[in-house]
Amino acid sequence: EGQACGLVKNLALMATISVGSPSAPVIEFLEEWGLENLEENAHSTNLTKVFVNGVWMGIHRDPFNLVRTMRTLRRRDDISPEVSIVRDIRERELRIYTDAGRVCRPLFIVEDHELKLKREHIKWLQQKHKDPEPGPPIMIKDPQTGEESEKGPEPFTWHSLVKAGAIEYLDAEEEETVMICMTPDDLVESRLMRQGLDPRAESDFDPAARLKSVSTAHTWTHCEIHPSMILGICASIIPFPDHNQ
Template sequence: DGGRLCRPLLVVEGGKLRLRPIHLDQLQMGLKSLTDLIREGVVEYVDVNEENNCFVALSGGREGRGLTALHTHMEIDPLTLLGVVAALVPYPHHNQSPRNTYQCAM
């Protein structure tokens, strides 16, 4: 048994992202890693059961605008919701659902 699938989400507290511009700068310079952000509580791995009690924002803009006090997490990128294969399907919102499913299974 490999365990339960989890996915990383950005933590939101009081309608504000815990991720700050300094974190992004340190990531780009190689001074921090994803593990450091997890230790600091900026990123959290959430499984399916935990997600039932979360209010996840699809996106909140670059600075986290559009988040409310009810939000608990935010997607790192809106495409991560789909998964790797589904994200590669061109214009999935213009296709019928069976076509998208077929393309993901190829």
């Protein structure tokens, strides 16, 4: 009788919708990077199929290095940050998406159990520009008036963090192929366990301290910007959502 029924989906905080980018540069890169023809290797079982936007483009013999190279290019902004690179090892498939309409959300990049985000990035964000480089000032000439003026510091914004390789946008399908820790504290624990130390073997137990979940995986690739970023705007304003009533 006109009741509100069905599934209501809320967009997570900080999530964005991909606007799409041309697939031609990605296909051109794949052809230069060892993409082989379909007809010649149609019956090979140990090769990886490469799909671009759902279209089977060819096969590749070294998918590990191909994925690593493409992710490096994406983090340097040579490939659009919205491009999704999904490697399905079990199915021997590499799926690349450049189309519009995919929901992506930003995550911190983790390498060797360390965040790629550094203190200087936070400092530059707060002052909205990078520190001026040492040495004599760089003079630039105005093409219209011909006057010379000193070049100001390089501006630093959210997109600069993405270009610096500190933050990466992942869509839902690529998110299933990575390991995401909730807080940087999980990285501290994994570093201690890597050194053979037990991070929970502390004599001074604080009963008022916040309980942490026991992490079983210690090979993280990404870190949440904040745990509440997995929620939508409606769920994030519920008071004490992790408590029973």
